[in-house]
Structure formats: structure tokens, C-alpha cells
Amino acid sequence: MKNYIKYISVLAIGFGFVACEPEFDNPIDENEFYTSGEADFSNYVSIGNSLTAGFADGTLYITGQEDSYPNIMAEQFSLAGGGTFTQPLMNDNIGGLLLGGNPIPGFNPRFVLATDEQGNPGPAIINQTPTTEVSNILSGPFNNVGVPGARSFDLLFPGYGNIGGLTTMPVSANPYFVRFASSPDATVIGDAVSQNPSFFSLWIGNNDILGYATSGGSGVDQTGNFDPSTYGGSDITDPMVFAGAYSQMVDALVANGSDGVLVNIPDVTSIPFFTTVPTQSIPLDAPTAAFLNSNFALYNDVVLPTLVNFGVITAEEAASRAINFEEGVNFPIITDDDLTDVSAILQGPPANLDPATANLLGQLRQANGNDILPLTAAGILGTTINNDPTLINGVSVPLADQFVLTTAEQARVTVAQNAYNTTIQALAAANGLAFADARSALQQVANGGVTFNGGTLTSTFVTGGGFSLDGVHPTPRGYAFTANVLLDAINARYGSNIPGVDIGNFATVTISND
Amino acid sequence: MKKVVSVFVLILVCAVTYAGGYRVSLQGNRSLAMGHTGVAVVNNAELAFFNPAGLVHLENKINLSAGGFGVFAEVAYQNAQFGDSASTEDNVGTPVYLYGSYKVSENFALGLAVYTPYGSTVEYPTDWAGSHLVNNIELQAIYVQPLFSWEVVKDRFSIGGGPILAIGGVEFNRNLSRNLTDLDGNRSNVTLDASGILEFGWSVGALLNLDNEDKWKLGFNYRSLIDVEVEAGDGEATFANVPNSPLAPVPNGTFDFTASLPLPAEWTVGLSYKPNEKWLFAFDYNYAEWSAYESLDIDFLNADGSVALQSLNPRNYKNASTYRFGAQYSPSSKLDLRLGYYFDESPVQSGFFAPETPRNDSHGFTTGFTYNINEKFAIDASFLYLRFEEIDASYDFFTETNGQTAPFRGTYKSSVFSPGIGISYKL
Structure with a gap:
């Protein structure tokens, strides 16, 4: 029996190297594998x-x-x-x-x-x-x-x-x-x-x-x-x-x-x-575009040139304020508070516009590709006011200032x-x-x-x-x-x-x- | 005998992976101590597994052998790029075996074998970095096999074999994706549970005496492929923590599922040499046909049988070899001492290293002894240390919901050791 014990101990020693836990050569959770360098992240x-x-x-x-x-x-x-x-x-x-x-x-x-x-x-x-x-x-x-x-x-x-x-x-x-x-x-x-x-x-x-x-x-x-x-x-x-x-x-x-x-x-x-709401966002067919343009004809062809003639706005501003719809996807009309406010002038002679129309045109222009519509505009664009089919936001009613981040802004x-x-x-x-x-x-x-x-x-x-x-x-x-x-x-x-x-x-x- | 069986069933718990794939190479203490060789070794009833053709050569009328192992396996994972690390839980697997043979006549014997050749238990910390591939898995397959052994040519050639009844089961949990949670941040996950799935296979072996002095023996054994097919109704898949939305891949609740897992065919040739009464040497070559494991595909079924969700998990295993060497020295009639070594080639190919079976090539070092208490009883003991190299590996076939694949990379290191004890009886 003594001999057997001797043999068994030899075998046991032979397996003495057995590791219970697997050990990596470079364990990432030990030996400062990651260091904080000159910094101290303790607090x-x-x-x-x-x-x-x-x-x-x-x-x-x-x-x-x-x-x-x-x-x-x-x-x-x-x-x-x-x-x-x-x-x-x-x-x-x-x-x-x-x-x-x-x-x-x-x-x-x-x-x-x-x-x-x-x-x-x-x-x-x-x-x-x-x-x-x-x-x-x-x-x-x-x-x-x-x-x-x-x-x-x-x-x-x-x-x-x-x-x-x-x-x-x-x-x-x-x-x-x-x-x-x-x-x-x-x-x-x-x-x-x-x-x-x-x-x-x-x-x-x-x-x-x-x-x-x-x-x-x-x-x-x-x-x-x-x-x-x-x-x-x-x-x-x-x-x-x-x-x-x-x-x-x-x-x-x-x-x-x-x-x-x-x-x-x-x-x-x-x-x-x-970046989500495209500025060019108003789809129109040809008859609707023509109809809208006829509504803005007076503004484009008479009001704006007259304001230039009277020196109220520059020719450049007049050009930026012109409204033009086409068949296809159009830019909405907006109120831009960096434009000259002409609502008061338009209520006087020679235009003598009613206050509602004058306010509509006061700081009106059509948006362009450099204007940005925030996400909040998504719920407004193309909707009607009081279910009135003639009052459409961005089409016949300008988008309010808060729905447009203009180039100047x-x-x-x-x-x-x-x-x-x-x-x-x-x-x-x-x-x-x-x-x-x-x-x-x-x-x-x-x-x-x-x-x-x-x-x-x-x-x-x-x-x-x-x-x-x-x-x-x-x-x-x-x-x-x-x-x-x-x-x-x-x-x-x-x-x-x-x-x-x-x-x-x-x-x-x-x-x-x- | 009946008592032995019931005790056996009580302790029959699933095993831990510690061979290539989910093969469990622990089918006998005497064989394991010699590097798990045994196809050409006539020793005791362990032959029922290794080569039933040899059962007829056992000297006694009745031979029994039973035993088990305690398997201590751990897998460590780390990813230095992201600072992730995880280790599997210390689960102790206890695979067991029971073999018996009865010599009906000089050239014919019957036998019975119960063993667990396939299984795997891997349990990572829940929601670890690879939890979209596996949180935990418990696979088990128990083989029950009646056998015959027939000496066809006296003192020269015998054959043996028999049908296999395989009883399979699986429990598997993983998260549905890398980041899907319910509103409170609990990871959406699925648990598959199926057990008691019955399939059939067979094995056959042959044993040849190469000389007249009984020194050289050549053995061959083949075990067939068994596909464990989970059909609708066999088990259930439970989805949990899925957000309440039709945009989620599947709602919370229980579904039928279908899946198929191959238990690969395996053949072995072995040679043994017994120069004298004190020494015995054995060499086995195993070839496991793992290429049968192409993909783990799971279909989750709606109540009407239509597919609610499909999970495709390419595995693409390759056939793999194992080379086994063993030696036995018997200083007296009371004691046999054994040593062994094997090299186990992993069936997992580069880019298919899934953490549910995190196995690379391994070296097995074994030892053990048999102590003969008396003419009838002997105690068999063994010890296995399985050494894995550290490996940088990835599983490249996880597909995100956007259709892009998101490889899961890291460094793995496994360690397995397993003491075993058994008893042999002859009459």
C-alpha cells in the first residue's frame, strides 16, 4: 500500500500546475492595463x-x-x-x-x-x-x-x-x-x-x-x-x-x-x-399656382414697386419680397421680422389697404432655400385656419416668425x-x-x-x-x-x-x- | 440493479462542454485516465461505449461499470477595445455513465449502455456584452443503448453494436438584440425550453486481434448522426421585456418553436499494444463529422402555425479530429496506474466563434488509477485537465435589424478540470 501512495503522489504532483480559473496573458481588469495617465478620475x-x-x-x-x-x-x-x-x-x-x-x-x-x-x-x-x-x-x-x-x-x-x-x-x-x-x-x-x-x-x-x-x-x-x-x-x-x-x-x-x-x-x-422639415414644402398644381399668383399680383406688380419708388424699401428688398408660385413643390410664404414693416404705410394713401391685408403684407416674403423651418413647423405647414379653405398656412397665410429661422437669424x-x-x-x-x-x-x-x-x-x-x-x-x-x-x-x-x-x-x- | 439505476437517474444532470463543440468526452474513468482511448482496449464494461465488439472478450459472465465526473469549467471573455469583460458562472457539471454486459455464450454477449456524449452548460452574467448571442444555455443528450457483441472469428475478429435512443433537451436564453429594452430599460429576451425529445441512432464496432499472443489489437467504432428535431409543441419559447409596440419584432408571451440540432456522427480507429502483463499502450484517432452543424435556425410560430419570427444563426462547423494517447502500468494485481494525453481539434471555424460554445483547440492531460478491492469490485478514478490557449475570436454573423452584420469580438480563455470516480464489478 505504501508503494501505491507513492505512485499516486507522483501523479498528483504532475497535476499540480492545474489552474482553477482561466487567466488571460494581459487581463484588462488588472495590472493597470488601462491607466488614467496624468489625470485622476477618482471623483x-x-x-x-x-x-x-x-x-x-x-x-x-x-x-x-x-x-x-x-x-x-x-x-x-x-x-x-x-x-x-x-x-x-x-x-x-x-x-x-x-x-x-x-x-x-x-x-x-x-x-x-x-x-x-x-x-x-x-x-x-x-x-x-x-x-x-x-x-x-x-x-x-x-x-x-x-x-x-x-x-x-x-x-x-x-x-x-x-x-x-x-x-x-x-x-x-x-x-x-x-x-x-x-x-x-x-x-x-x-x-x-x-x-x-x-x-x-x-x-x-x-x-x-x-x-x-x-x-x-x-x-x-x-x-x-x-x-x-x-x-x-x-x-x-x-x-x-x-x-x-x-x-x-x-x-x-x-x-x-x-x-x-x-x-x-x-x-x-x-x-x-x-434639418427635418424641407423649406420647399408646398405642393401645388398649375391652376392653383396661377390662382395664388393672381392674388399676389397687386402686391408684386404695384405695392412693391411703389414702396421702392417712395424710398421705403430698397429694390433689393423688393426683389426678396416677391411672391411666385409654380406648378410643383414651392417655398411657403413667411413673416420675416428683419424686413421693413410696411403695414402702417399700406394702410395710408395711396394704397389705403384694410388693416388685415396690410398686416398680411407687412413683413411678407416667400421663403428661399437658405431659410430653415424648425420641426415645429411640420404641424403647421399646409394646415387651414378655422377650417377655412382659403386660409392655408404657408400658402395664403404667412408662417409666423417662430416657424422660420431665416438667413439673418x-x-x-x-x-x-x-x-x-x-x-x-x-x-x-x-x-x-x-x-x-x-x-x-x-x-x-x-x-x-x-x-x-x-x-x-x-x-x-x-x-x-x-x-x-x-x-x-x-x-x-x-x-x-x-x-x-x-x-x-x-x-x-x-x-x-x-x-x-x-x-x-x-x-x-x-x-x-x- | 434496479436500485443502481434509480440512483443513477437521480444524479443524471447535464454535463458541461469540455471537448470540441458540445461533445462531452467523459465516457469512462479508466478510458479517460488514458486520454479517453479505448477502441482497441479490452478492459472492463466501458467497452460498451468505446467498442461494443470487445464486450464478448471480457473474461467474466457479468461486467458492470458505473461512474461520474465533476466538471469544473469556466470561460473568461474580455474585449480590450471597449473594456468589456465577463466570466461564466462556476457551474459544476456531473456527467455519468452506466455500462453492463452479460455473456450469453462463449462467442456472444449482450450489453446496455447509458451515457451523455453531448451536452453543454454555459452561463454568462445576464446582459453581458455578448448577451444578444447567449445569456445562458443548457444542452443535454442522454444516450440509452442496448448492445450485442459477437465473436465472428475465434480469437481473431469480433463485431458489436446496437440501436441508440437519444433523449435531448435544451434551455437557452438570450437577448433579442444588442439594445432593445422595454420602457424601463429591461432587456428584451427570449427563453427556449424543450426537453424529453426522443430520437434514434445506432453504433457499430469491430475488433481485430493482430497477433496470436494477444499483444496487438486494432479497433474501429462508428456512432451515427442523430438530429434532435424540436417540433411545434415539443417546447416553448417565452419572450419577455419586449416593448409594447407593433414595431417590436414580436410581442411578449409564449410561442411554439421549431429547431434542429445535430449530434454528429463520430468514428474512431484505435490501436493497443500490451507488451507484457505490466504495460498497456493505446492510441485512438477520432473523427467527428461536425460539418452537419451548419446553422442553428429557430422558427417561432404563431398559434396558427405561421412563422412569427425567425432566428438564423450560421455555425458552419467543420469536421474535426482528436488524437488520443494512453498508457497503463500495473505494478501489482491490486493496482493499475494510468496516464494519457489528447489533442482535441475544435470544429469552430474562424469568424464563427459563438460564445455559447466557446471552444478552441485544447490539450487534455489525464491520469488515474484502478484499485481492485477484491476479485469482484474495483474502484476507478481519473483526473482531467484540459488546457486551452487564449484566443482572439469573433462571431461575424449576428445580423442587426437594419440588415447589417455586427461582429462580436473578444479574447476567450477557458479552463476545465474534472475529477472522476467510478466502480467496476465483474462476476
Whole structure:
């Protein structure tokens, strides 16, 4: 028996090398396979607006927040020393806000892609009731201090999270920040800095132009007005105001030696809200076109030349105001508030037009290929007013200012955007921070798209995969793409090698008939 | 005998994959200890599996052999490009076997074999990076086989074989796509469940004594292809967490499904050499006709029998060889010591590496012993260590709803070890 034991032990030793667990030669979860380089991701704080919060489909909801670009980045950071990342999660996946149990107007539940009786898909507001009560204040701090709707200077405004400011006239607080502000007079930037972040991302400024653009330029370009407390929600922020607010925030964030990434402002023309509705959108047959032209003959042939003769408008403006319909698809007629308002003059002699006609013609012109119709125009174009078949929007009734972003209005947006972006890039360079060029990245998505494993990401509304059903904010896949853009910039600046994510694993628009 | 069978049935749980494809090469402790050779080895009732032609050569009137294995298998996955990693759950598979033979006359024996040649249990963390291909799978096939063994030419040539009743079952869960969820973010998934599917096959073997001193033997064995066909009504497919929308590929709920999985034909030639009473050497060459596994196609059926959804999963396996070597040394009449090695070629081709059977080529190292308690009883023990190289592989045939394929890539590393114990009885 002794011998047997000897033999058996020899066999046992022979198998002593047996490993229980499979081990990779280079396991990615060990041995600093991924490194943070010069950066320290242990306490990452993200600051920004709706994009940072994970806003999509017109609202904020839990799964959208989970797919916010900061949360995606934080998960990748965790491969190289990143810590936990907390967010002020909503109460549901419906979206929308309640105050004192009542829905807050303008803060509706989410869009979903629903089907009608014929099975045709289209965006629709989900038929469920919001459950997120704004007065239910969450106790933070939260790593994600993205506040939907915030403009640059809003982040510095004490009281932006004060619940009392929700019922003042005008409203001075933001219900999303009310939910998680550390105190009623806290500032967004203060709540970020007080967490002593080891790393931060700052993406702010989009709303400083976006409100103007989405409202078809119905707000005011406040360039030259240095008092943001006088701004309305659809105005363009003065670039000096932006620069002042932005540098103040960057200074506060880097004061304790924190590393970070700054993100520039994409073109509004990169988002489907402005690229989905074709400007040339009025189909007409030959008799209808002729009939309409006869109605505008007096305006074209008499009124406009007379106004030129009297020196009220230039010949150039007169040419831009001429109306001409043809058989085929036509540009709609619009009200352009950058045109000379001639409604008062037309009511006097020699025209002596009635007020209704004079107002119709006051700032009338036909749209051209450079004008942009926002997504909101889709529900208006070609519809009748009071079921009167002679009052057709875009055909016999001009589209109101809010449904057209004219060339002049686009130019104001671009001028401000370029100024902001110059500031952002300069401050990134001056402070040695990473700089993410979201503008170029989104241009790529909008112009041809970005290929990934299993498809191409584009900005086409509903089907492109990049943008949610509000036409402005990304889908989870769009946010994943954004996270990759920021990670690339961070890796380039700090010598880290944080991997990007496979954006094909992230969802696009949400289908639901709920 | 009846008691033995019922105990056997109680512990009959499915096995873990640890050979090429979903073949489970654990059909006897004595054979496994010698690299799972045995086509040309006349040793005990394990011959019922390896080569029934040899049963008639067993010295005793009644021979029984039963045993089992504890299989500890784990697969690790990682993708450095995206930072994804996952490891399968530590499931312990317990494949078992039971063989018996009864010598009716000098040149004729009958036998019975129950064994689990095919099976697979792989369980990844739910919603892992490859969850659109598999979350978890449990495949099992139990073969029950009555046998005959006939010595056609005395001391020279015998044949054996018999019909196979295969009992198959499958449980399989995977997500419907890489990103479809319900409104609350729960991944849409499908579970297939079918069991007790009966199919038939057969095996036949031959054994030739090459010399008159009983030193050299040549064996051959063939086991037929068995297609496990899941027909409508055999099982059910349950879809869960599908969003409430006609735009979804399928609604939530239970559907009939049809599918077909081949249990490939396999033939083996083997040579054994017994120079004296102390030593025995064996070599087997296996050839498994895996090319029968072209595609795993599943049709989900509406109540009226029409196809609600189709899932096409190309596999394109190739035929694969296994080379087995074993040696036995008997220092005394009480003890046999064994060592073995085999090289197992994977049937999975480049670009078809699906994580539900994540197998590349492997090297098997085996050892074991038999301790003869008395004239009738012996204890058989074995140990297998299966070594896999780390492999960068991809499955290139997952098709997105947009019609584009989305390859699933990564690095895999598997590890398997398996201690086994059994008992042999002769009368």
C-alpha cells in the first residue's frame, strides 16, 4: 500500500500546475492595463445643461440619465481608478415634472415612437402621468450636476435652485435644479466645486443660442446687453457675458488643481430639429399656382414697386419680397421680422389697404432655400385656419416668425456660437485642460454619418439613430458617441487610455404604444 | 440493479462542454485516465461505449461499470477595445455513465449502455456584452443503448453494436438584440425550453486481434448522426421585456418553436499494444463529422402555425479530429496506474466563434488509477485537465435589424478540470 501512495503522489504532483480559473496573458481588469495617465478620475463631476443631464425625448427620465454621456464615461473611468458616479435620478421612465402634485406646464412626459391606427410610426407623447415631484428635494451631492435648460450664466445664479423661484413672475428658478440643489441659494457651479472634483467636464453654452434658434429667432439677440437678468428665454446671450461666466466657472473648477475637459458648442444645423422639415414644402398644381399668383399680383406688380419708388424699401428688398408660385413643390410664404414693416404705410394713401391685408403684407416674403423651418413647423405647414379653405398656412397665410429661422437669424446664431467656441477653446488651452470638439464630431454625424460596428450613426430624424424624438437631444447611442468624443480628447491630453464604448450596444429611439 | 439505476437517474444532470463543440468526452474513468482511448482496449464494461465488439472478450459472465465526473469549467471573455469583460458562472457539471454486459455464450454477449456524449452548460452574467448571442444555455443528450457483441472469428475478429435512443433537451436564453429594452430599460429576451425529445441512432464496432499472443489489437467504432428535431409543441419559447409596440419584432408571451440540432456522427480507429502483463499502450484517432452543424435556425410560430419570427444563426462547423494517447502500468494485481494525453481539434471555424460554445483547440492531460478491492469490485478514478490557449475570436454573423452584420469580438480563455470516480464489478 505504501508503494501505491507513492505512485499516486507522483501523479498528483504532475497535476499540480492545474489552474482553477482561466487567466488571460494581459487581463484588462488588472495590472493597470488601462491607466488614467496624468489625470485622476477618482471623483469625476460633470457640469452642464440638458445634454449633461441625459435629457432626451423632450424630458428627463431614469434610463436616459443612465445613458447620459457623463455616466457612460464614469463607467469607463472605473477601469482606471474611477469612483462611483451619482446622479439625481428622476422618479420614473415617463418624464415630466410635478409641483405640489400638479404637472408643471412645459415639462411634459417623454416622446415615444408610437403607431397610429394604420400602423404608421410617429413621435407621440406617452400616455402616462409624471410622478417626479419637484418639491421632493434629493440629498446629494451628485456627481452629475447637469441642469436641463441652463444657460452659461444660470450656473452662477444663486437661487436657481430655489423652489420659491418657480412661482415668481418671471420664473427665476429651474425645477430640475430645485430637485437637488444643496440649498435654496446654492449655485450649480458651487455644488460642483464643493465636491472637490479630481476631474470635471464642462459643457455649457448650447442654450445661450438654442432657445433663439428653436423659437425661429423670435427672441432677441442680446449682444451688447451685459445684464443677463434682463434676458428672455429665447434670447442670444451676449458673447462677453458668456465669456465672463465661462471663465469664472473654469477658474472655480481648476482652483484646487482639478483636471478636466471643456466641450464646445455644436452647430444648430447639425440637429434634426432644423434639418427635418424641407423649406420647399408646398405642393401645388398649375391652376392653383396661377390662382395664388393672381392674388399676389397687386402686391408684386404695384405695392412693391411703389414702396421702392417712395424710398421705403430698397429694390433689393423688393426683389426678396416677391411672391411666385409654380406648378410643383414651392417655398411657403413667411413673416420675416428683419424686413421693413410696411403695414402702417399700406394702410395710408395711396394704397389705403384694410388693416388685415396690410398686416398680411407687412413683413411678407416667400421663403428661399437658405431659410430653415424648425420641426415645429411640420404641424403647421399646409394646415387651414378655422377650417377655412382659403386660409392655408404657408400658402395664403404667412408662417409666423417662430416657424422660420431665416438667413439673418442663422447668422446671429453663428456669430454668437463662434464667439463662445473661441472662448471655450482659448480657456482650455490657457488652463491646460482637454478640449473636445463636439462641433466637428456632430458635423460628421450630420454630414454622411459615422460608421460603427453594425451600422452608421446619422442625424436623420427618428431613423438616424443619433437623435431622440425631440429632434434636439441625442439618443443613448448619440450620447455614447458623445462620450467617445470626450474620452478621445481626454486620452489625447492626459495620456490616459480609457477605452470608448461600442455605440451599437446603445439604444436609439424608444418604441412604445403605452 | 434496479436500485443502481434509480440512483443513477437521480444524479443524471447535464454535463458541461469540455471537448470540441458540445461533445462531452467523459465516457469512462479508466478510458479517460488514458486520454479517453479505448477502441482497441479490452478492459472492463466501458467497452460498451468505446467498442461494443470487445464486450464478448471480457473474461467474466457479468461486467458492470458505473461512474461520474465533476466538471469544473469556466470561460473568461474580455474585449480590450471597449473594456468589456465577463466570466461564466462556476457551474459544476456531473456527467455519468452506466455500462453492463452479460455473456450469453462463449462467442456472444449482450450489453446496455447509458451515457451523455453531448451536452453543454454555459452561463454568462445576464446582459453581458455578448448577451444578444447567449445569456445562458443548457444542452443535454442522454444516450440509452442496448448492445450485442459477437465473436465472428475465434480469437481473431469480433463485431458489436446496437440501436441508440437519444433523449435531448435544451434551455437557452438570450437577448433579442444588442439594445432593445422595454420602457424601463429591461432587456428584451427570449427563453427556449424543450426537453424529453426522443430520437434514434445506432453504433457499430469491430475488433481485430493482430497477433496470436494477444499483444496487438486494432479497433474501429462508428456512432451515427442523430438530429434532435424540436417540433411545434415539443417546447416553448417565452419572450419577455419586449416593448409594447407593433414595431417590436414580436410581442411578449409564449410561442411554439421549431429547431434542429445535430449530434454528429463520430468514428474512431484505435490501436493497443500490451507488451507484457505490466504495460498497456493505446492510441485512438477520432473523427467527428461536425460539418452537419451548419446553422442553428429557430422558427417561432404563431398559434396558427405561421412563422412569427425567425432566428438564423450560421455555425458552419467543420469536421474535426482528436488524437488520443494512453498508457497503463500495473505494478501489482491490486493496482493499475494510468496516464494519457489528447489533442482535441475544435470544429469552430474562424469568424464563427459563438460564445455559447466557446471552444478552441485544447490539450487534455489525464491520469488515474484502478484499485481492485477484491476479485469482484474495483474502484476507478481519473483526473482531467484540459488546457486551452487564449484566443482572439469573433462571431461575424449576428445580423442587426437594419440588415447589417455586427461582429462580436473578444479574447476567450477557458479552463476545465474534472475529477472522476467510478466502480467496476465483474462476476
